[in-house]
Amino acid sequence: MAKKILMIEDDPDIAGLIHHYLKMEGFECEHVSDGTAGLSLARRLKPDAILLDLMLPGIDGLTVNRLIKQDPAISATPVVIVTAKGEETDRVVGLEMGADDYIVKPFHPKEMVARVKAVLRRRETQQRLTERMSIGPVTIDIGRHEATFEGIPAPLTAKEFDLLVALMRVAGRVLDRETLLNTVWGDDYEGTDRTVDVHIRRLRKKMGESAAWVETVKQIGYRFREEGKGGP
Incomplete structure (x- = not known):
């Protein structure tokens, strides 16, 4: 716009x-x-x-x-x-x-x-x-670089946090692995799609029961579920 x-x-x-x-x-x-x-x-x-x-x-x-x-x-x-x-x-x-x-x-x-x-x-x-976002049980505070799941703080790495931010900002939309790789690691990063998968797996582990909000879209990538749609 x-x-x-x-x-x-x-x-x-x-x-x-x-x-x-x-x-x-x-x-x-x-x-x-x-x-x-x-x-x-x-x-x-x-x-x-x-x-x-x-x-x-x-x-x-x-x-x-x-x-x-x-x-x-x-x-x-x-x-x-x-x-x-x-x-x-x-x-x-x-x-x-x-x-x-x-x-x-x-x-x-x-x-x-x-x-x-x-x-x-x-x-x-x-x-x-100063941005702060809350969807379902997940809350992130950009300025403080903090994430809480079900009200419990989680010690995310910088990349895990950036992945979560990228997904939550477009909740409901699918981001393919290449887009996530470019957004979080930069266009000149020489890693592979596997890098995204590994970090998503680590992120989900730290999210506990909230992990179901990060959905896998087969053969494409990932999306953060919109509140009120779908569910664990």
Whole structure:
């Protein structure tokens, strides 16, 4: 699914340029030209990131940023300030108020897109580190690197844990051995499908009675059972 970017920018030429390059990179982009409309659209759209000019009609950019960070529904949305105000004090103020990046006009559009991508990657990493999933008797905490089965913690190795995460994230779908091998060990790993089978067997042993939730799909691979479907 394409990432949604909200641009709050009152210069139509700059807005058009940014919109063009973002669209070329596969982003969806919404644009408004004043702070009041931008704040309203941010709350309604809940974009993946916001590009925010500082010198705006209506509510100024710093106020928009402050109100975004105070709103629980959108406070985690990355904000990239895009402005002609390039003094060091301006940068410090913007970043201290919670902006995730600060781009000074004039800028190269490709650099702007690259920095938006970097902000989104950092956000995704933060989300993964705080992610917690529970399906049936199995709970995993990504940030703590912990797994519990029937409420009992299990000492999984890094690869066993990564296999469990990969399967639970797409519960109900079958992942073939090659996909699991590439996901957990990397594309350049020279191991075989046997590597996946061995680690799945070790994982199941540690899962105890919860092992039935990791299902074998003959001649294909494995899947984590969806809650409420099938069962031991």
